[in-house]
Amino acid sequence: MPQARLIDGKAIAAALRAEIATEIAVIRAASGQVPGLHVVLVGDDPASRVYVASKEKLAVEVGMNSVAHRLPAETTQAALLAKLAELNADDAVDGILVQLPLPKHLDTAAVIDAIDPAKDVDGLHPLNAGRLAGGKIAPEQLLVPCTPLGSMLLLKSVLPALSGLEAVVIGRSELVGRPVAQLLLQADCTVTIAHSRTRDLAAVVRRADIVVAAVGRPGFVRGEWIKPGAAVIDVGINRLPDGKLTGDVAFAEAVEIAGAITPVPGGVGPMTIACLLRNTLTAFKARRGG
Numbered sequence: 001m002p003q004a005r006l007i008d009g010k011a012i013a014a015a016l017r018a019e020i021a022t023e024i025a026v027i028r029a030a031s032g033q034v035p036g037l038h039v040v041l042v043g044d045d046p047a048s049r050v051y052v053a054s055k056e057k058l059a060v061e062v063g064m065n066s067v068a069h070r071l072p073a074e075t076t077q078a079a080l081l082a083k084l085a086e087l088n089a090d091d092a093v094d095g096i097l098v099q100l101p102l103p104k105h106l107d108t109a110a111v112i113d114a115i116d117p118a119k120d121v122d123g124l125h126p127l128n129a130g131r132l133a134g135g136k137i138a139p140e141q142l143l144v145p146c147t148p149l150g151s152m153l154l155l156k157s158v159l160p161a162l163s164g165l166e167a168v169v170i171g172r173s174e175l176v177g178r179p180v181a182q183l184l185l186q187a188d189c190t191v192t193i194a195h196s197r198t199r200d201l202a203a204v205v206r207r208a209d210i211v212v213a214a215v216g217r218p219g220f221v222r223g224e225w226i227k228p229g230a231a232v233i234d235v236g237i238n239r240l241p242d243g244k245l246t247g248d249v250a251f252a253e254a255v256e257i258a259g260a261i262t263p264v265p266g267g268v269g270p271m272t273i274a275c276l277l278r279n280t281l282t283a284f285k286a287r288r289g290g
């Protein structure tokens with residue numbers, strides 16, 4: 001039985017970070033300036049702590065100024081908004097990211113609204129989401145959410161021509177489902193966004209040349225749903241009771257049918273941080289005229 005090609009997110013992310021590092025070295029040599037990334041973490045969610053530490057370390061590795069602001073879980077909405085106002089006003093700050101999820105007492109939408117859109121390296125501010133949805137500006141010139149951007153780069157590594165392909169995105173979150181659907185549409189795919197109310201999801205998925213699974217349920221997408229030869233991007237990162245990570249796609253089944261598939265771990269996850277660094281460089285160039 002032929003097996004799907006594995007899309008190596010770890011290697012593609014490492015190559016992207018190397019490109020970013022080279023560009024920053026050139027900018028530094030020419031101007032003495034480097035991009036500044038500031039990540040804000042509220043509380044002590046263990047997974048968020050790991051992701052923020054990783055962002056901090058990889059930003060330094062590519063030559064950025066990297067600062068993590070770790071605030072206590074009891075931080076008030078007013079205190080968080082004051083911190084963001086401070087970062088918005090600081091000219092040395094090119095990128096601001098508030099790690100999600102926030103503790104329940106905080107209003108996430110209001111927090112994201114408070115980030116200067118020019119520094120919104122998560123691409124979640126309504127202005128940036130609206131620019132993406134408008135379809136008038138090339139995604140390379142926009143601040144686009146990191147996981148969707150990474151998913152598209154992985155897809156393009158196996159499918160250089162996306163135009164006219166049927167894509168099904170499972171999940172309609174603001175962080176992944178909606179923006180990845182916009183990016184697929186911009187690439188001239190025929191896009192369906194499926195969700196918890198979709199009828200006969202298996203039949204919907206079966207017609208897709210491209211499947212993006214972002215539901216947050218381990219092994220939810222079965223191998224028999226996949227069209228033979230399809231490209232499968234598994235965005236799910238689910239921690240099982242035994243501590244292992246698994247995706248939203250039943251990998252052992254799907255790998256027998258798909259043409260290409262991302263593993264979990266080692267697929268979309270590493271691209272999320274590499275794309276955050278890319279967005280920070282994009283924001284730096286737009287702000288400082290590079």
Ligand SMILES: Nc1nc2c(c(=O)[nH]1)N[C@@H](CN(C=O)c1ccc(C(=O)N[C@@H](CCC(=O)O)C(=O)O)cc1)CN2
Pocket residue numbers: 051097098099100101122146147237245264265266267268269270271272273
């Ligand atoms: N403000 C944001 N919050 C969150 C985002 C985001 O894009 N912006 N995404 C996720 C978490 N995340 C980054 O923040 C993230 C998730 C996973 C990985 C990753 O490299 N995963 C590895 C496995 C790591 C492990 O062993 O735990 C992989 O899949 O190979 C990086 C970043 C939610 N919050």
